[in-house]
Amino acid sequence: MSDEGTWFRIDNASVVSTVRRATDRLAESLDLSEKRTADLAIVAAELAGNLLKHTNEGTLLLRPVRSGDVAGVELLAVDSGPGMADLARFMRDGHSTSGTLGIGLGAIVRQAGWTDVHSVPGKGTAFAVxxxxxxxxxxxxxxxxxxxxxxxxxxxxxxxxxxxDGRHQVMVADGLGHGPLAAAASHAAVNSFRNAPAVPPAALLEIVHREISHTRGAALAIAELDAAAGVVRYSGLGNIAGTIIEGISRRGLVSLPGIAGHQRRQIREYDYPISRGAALVMHSDGVVDRWQPGDYPGLSSSSPVLIAATVMRDAGVRRDDACVLAARLPS
Structure with missing residues (x-):
């Protein structure tokens, strides 16, 4: 199952210490070296400290991240603060917006293995490390x-x-309702999807539909990104939203009515052209589908995790579970 991680609301100094301790525990569980654990501690302290000093609604996600058999740590700092018009200036060591930042975000970049940031003045910043x-x-x-x-x-x-088998496929599942039973339904869908044969999205959805009939059911969508053909193959049941964004434009994808595991009239698959400069975004109904890429210059060319985090920040609702996934054509 995907590592969902832990969200922290950074609203007081004690939370910064809590983040630091949680980061140390995660590093230990992943057997990071003493040097990399120390680097990670600097990154976590700076990210959380900057959220506390410079924003009113900052959150930080801490989770493991994996590539094959190798595991690292990802921190995702998201805020609705003033944003940054000149990212290069903010990344220089010594730059400060309030006289308190001191060493600047450049220190975070140096300690990390990979970083990406997207910021819009007046809307806020998402920073992945x-x-x-x-x-x-x-x-x-x-x-x-x-x-x-x-x-x-x-x-x-x-x-x-x-x-x-060379097929790059993603799935988003929204278990009916909330809490443990909803999670059991969506996680059953994840397990079925993960272990299913390498078949196109509609056939995959049919398999998952049959195998989660013992649960309360879920809204479900599966997509396959085919770089050679330049298409997204998409199949959905229920209210999972699918969108292709490129620049300031967006195109909606079709999901049919139904509940995976229980009710379905038909399962169909649709093909949509997608370019190298575009991204696929899928999300549950815990995210309001009224966000517009034109409000976020450069977002469609950002990393998938920053696209997902930015949409979650501004379109996610607190009265429902929420999931946002973003993907691009694989290299």
Whole structure:
């Protein structure tokens, strides 16, 4: 199952210490070296400290990240603060917006294996950082974030990303309702998807539909990104939204009515052209489908994790579980 991680709301100094301790525990569980654990500690302290000093609504996601058999740590700092018009200036050591930042975001970049940032003045910033035990792998072609409804510790939404016999496929599942039973449905869908044969999305959806009939069911969508053909193959049941964004434009994808595991009239697959400069975005109904890429200059060319985090920040609702996944054509 995908590692969903832990969200922290950075609203007081004690949370910064909590993040630091949680980061140390995660590094230990992944057997990171003493040097990389120390680097990670600097990154976590700076990210959390900057959120506390410069924003009012900052959150930080801490989770493991994997590439093959290698595991690292990812931190995702998201805020609705003033944003940064000149990213290069903010990345220089010594730059400060309030006289308190001191060493600047450049220190974070130096300690990390991989970073990406997207910022819009007046809307806020999303900053992704990964620390790996040794060599940094190629950036991921797909990534997602989930968040439970307010008051719950577990999300009823889930996702999975896989490469099966050369097929690059992703899935988003929204278990009906909230809490443990919804999570059981979406996680059953994830397990079925992960272990299914390498077949096209409609056939995959049919398999998952049959295999999760013992659960309360889920809204479900599966996509396959075919770089050679330049298409996204897409099949969905229920209210999972699929969108292709490029620059300021967006195109919606079709999901049919139904509940995977229980009710379905038909399962169909649709092909949509996609270019190298575009990205696929899928999300559950815990995300309002009124966001517009034109409000986020450069977002469609950002890394998938920053696309997912930015959409979650501005379109996710607290009264429902939420999941956002973004993907691009693989290299």
């Amino acid at each position: 990964q620390v790996w035990p040794a060599e940094t792998p190629e950036p991921a072609w797909a990534a997602a974030v989930t968040r439970p409804i307010t008051g719950e510790e577990i999300s009823g939404d889930a996702y999975e990303i896989r490469v099966a």
